[in-house]
Amino acid sequence: MTDPRKDWHRDTIAVRLAEDKSQFGENSEALFLTSSFVQPDAATAARRFAGEEEGYIYSRFTNPTVTSMEKRLAALEGAQACIGTSSGMAAIVLMCMGLLKAGDHVVCSRSVFGSTIKLLAGEFGKFGVQSSFVSQTDVAEWKAAIQPNTRLLFAETPTNPLTEVCDIRALADVAHAAGALLAVDNCFCSPALSQPIALGADLVIHSGTKYLDGQGRVVAGAICGPKDLIEGKFVPVMRSAGMSLSPFNAWVVLKGMETLGIRMRAQSDNALALATWLEAQPQVARVYYPGLKSHPQHALALQQQSGLGGAVLSFELQGADPQQARARAFHVIDHTQVCSITANLGDTKTTITHPATTSHGRLTEEQRQAAGISQGLVRVAVGLEHIGDLQADLARGLHSLA
Ligand SMILES: *Cc1c(COP(=O)(O)O)cnc(C)c1O
Numbered sequence: 001m002t003d004p005r006k007d008w009h010r011d012t013i014a015v016r017l018a019e020d021k022s023q024f025g026e027n028s029e030a031l032f033l034t035s036s037f038v039q040p041d042a043a044t045a046a047r048r049f050a051g052e053e054e055g056y057i058y059s060r061f062t063n064p065t066v067t068s069m070e071k072r073l074a075a076l077e078g079a080q081a082c083i084g085t086s087s088g089m090a091a092i093v094l095m096c097m098g099l100l101k102a103g104d105h106v107v108c109s110r111s112v113f114g115s116t117i118k119l120l121a122g123e124f125g126k127f128g129v130q131s132s133f134v135s136q137t138d139v140a141e142w143k144a145a146i147q148p149n150t151r152l153l154f155a156e157t158p159t160n161p162l163t164e165v166c167d168i169r170a171l172a173d174v175a176h177a178a179g180a181l182l183a184v185d186n187c188f189c190s191p192a193l194s195q196p197i198a199l200g201a202d203l204v205i206h207s208g209t210k211y212l213d214g215q216g217r218v219v220a221g222a223i224c225g226p227k228d229l230i231e232g233k234f235v236p237v238m239r240s241a242g243m244s245l246s247p248f249n250a251w252v253v254l255k256g257m258e259t260l261g262i263r264m265r266a267q268s269d270n271a272l273a274l275a276t277w278l279e280a281q282p283q284v285a286r287v288y289y290p291g292l293k294s295h296p297q298h299a300l301a302l303q304q305q306s307g308l309g310g311a312v313l314s315f316e317l318q319g320a321d322p323q324q325a326r327a328r329a330f331h332v333i334d335h336t337q338v339c340s341i342t343a344n345l346g347d348t349k350t351t352i353t354h355p356a357t358t359s360h361g362r363l364t365e366e367q368r369q370a371a372g373i374s375q376g377l378v379r380v381a382v383g384l385e386h387i388g389d390l391q392a393d394l395a396r397g398l399h400s401l402a
Contacts, residue, residue: 011261013075018068019183031251038058071249079224084245088207090394091221105150111159113134114356136164146178161314161355161379163288165297172200194303206226210346213256218249267311271382284400289313317376325376335397345381
């Protein structure tokens with residue numbers, strides 16, 4: 001019998017696909033808050049522990065609610081399999097532990113999430129894995145950084161906070177020509193906008209904390225990819241290392257994914273309207289948003305992201321000097337009444353932050369300048385509030401600047 005689910009649209013998968021229902025026939029997905037599972041007899045327990053028979057054993061290994069989240073996310077990403085993790089960073093740790101050994105080399109965009117750079121350069125550096133950091137957008141730099149021991153290319157698109165877009169297909173070609181894998185952190189687009197595996201990526205990393213949950217309630221993560229890597233490389237590491245996803249958090253993410261498509265489209269529409277309005281304000285020097293024609297990778301972004309720009313934008317306030325630019329950015333942020341002042345993103349509640357003193361505050365001034373994070377830069381992760389209220393919220397500060 002063919003599985004009718006293979007023809008489902010992403011919006012249907014997001015609502016319907018899960019692990020089999022329990023004997024009670026519940027309509028909603030059940031939450032299995034249990035650390036272990038009772039075995040029918042000793043011989044079955046032995047077969048399950050040996051991996052000769054399927055069956056739940058212990059929630060560090062896996063749990064039916066976690067399995068439901070994994071099945072739904074794998075289907076949304078067009079991946080064969082998925083493994084849930086306790087956070088987005090735990091997913092990256094698990095991927096690196098599963099794929100890499102001392103002496104291996106990674107090529108990574110210089111503009112990825114700050115903790116990812118710290119993890120690769122710092123923690124995995126200590127274990128003898130070397131990483132080279134290259135331009136987000138210049139494919140030739142990725143190619144030039146390849147070494148005989150390169151095992152993994154790692155990208156994230158669009159980047160935070162400057163929304164630079166990389167060409168996933170081109171990077172997949174570079175990786176495969178070198179016999180390496182391409183992993184893409186798909187946190188900002190989510191599978192509602194972009195499916196990196198269809199563009200040639202081997203693995204997709206998620207922070208479920210962001211758009212998958214979508215309402216800023218839990219920390220969660222996942223890796224999606226081919227069955228042989230998930231089951232052969234990552235499941236064994238998970239079983240001994242234990243960066244497991246809590247069933248409760250999996251259940252929250254599972255529920256969040258039901259509205260993923262509708263949220264991503266509505267939040268992208270809100271972000272485009274806000275970016276367009278910001279670009280017309282004389283107090284704003286520059287707006288960074290892939291949905292704007294002024295964005296350097298506008299065409300690539302639309303092609304790779306289902307015609308949408310995503311929900312994160314940044315804008316720059318100029319000043320006579322960096323101190324004045326920072327004071328202006330603080331003025332705009334502090335005059336908001338709707339936006340939450342927090343560095344988180346992916347929430348239905350709009351968040352506003354000053355990257356130079358928060359997410360990128362630990363960099364030196366030279367590193368910040370190299371990364372393009374000026375003191376006048378403000379990032380907005382646009383939520384689901386009415387666009388008129390969001391515009392008024394930013395206009396209050398912008399229109400009262402000295
Ligand atoms: C937040 C984030 C992460 C880390 O996810 P956690 O769930 O906070 O561990 C990784 N990558 C990107 C792009 C993120 O925004």
